[in-house]
Amino acid sequence: MYHISDDKRSRESSAWIYEALVRLMETTTYADIKITAICQEAKIGRVTFYRHYDTIDDVLRKKCDEAFDGLIEFLFDYKKNAPDEPTFFLKPFLRYWYQNPTILKQLFQAGKANILGESFDTMLRKLRATISLRHPATKYSPYFFALRTTIPIAILAEWVKNGMDIPPDELSETLLHQLKEVVKFNQMG
CATH class of the missing domain: 1.10.357 (Tetracycline Repressor; domain 2)
Known part of the structure; x- marks a missing residue:
């Protein structure tokens, strides 16, 4: 499930996560993408990822x-x-x-x-x-x-x-x- 609140900060973090995933999908097969890589690419912490999403x-x-x-x-x-x-x-x-x-x-x-x-x-x-x-x-x-x-x-x-x-x-x-x-x-x- 995803848990995105309607505040600006939450929407921005969610957008960064999605954009990071898209960039990673250009060079890595989806099955090989890890949450750690998304967090590094989005320049966010794992806590932020899990605050918004349960899974990739x-x-x-x-x-x-x-x-x-x-x-x-x-x-x-x-x-x-x-x-x-x-x-x-x-x-x-x-x-x-x-x-x-x-x-x-x-x-x-x-x-x-x-x-x-x-x-x-x-x-x-x-x-x-x-x-x-x-x-x-x-x-x-x-x-x-x-x-x-x-x-x-x-x-x-x-x-x-x-x-x-x-x-x-x-x-x-x-x-x-x-x-x-x-x-x-x-x-x-």
Whole structure:
């Protein structure tokens, strides 16, 4: 877990720790990075690290959670600016990550896609709490939830692996077209 208070000093220390981790990731594999090295790179004491984070993963987790908070804002702004456009989640989702790819790349480089999944799950739960649901919760809801998180993460993983070489709108349209083709095929008797 991370424990960042809202005071300026705490935010600065947290930023120094994250920046130190990023610098170390440029030269060292993530698995070989130690808290001592982060503290030396950030020029802080171990006590300061542990005041903010329990583990190195928590440094990435905090940054990922912040990115997903930004995604929520982006999604609401997107919908507000195009209220009549039928919106599929994938298009604004990909646009956001195309504009904010840093933490994605760091998570995949570190082999920590699980953190991405956890943050995504947290974001969806926040969204569920703030928007009206079209369908009431059922015993199948956790499975639908899992489906809605794993597919976008798998798409992000492949997209990052390929250098985000396809523009987000093109990728979204192509994937949605493919999904429609699958549905049409399955409707054939």
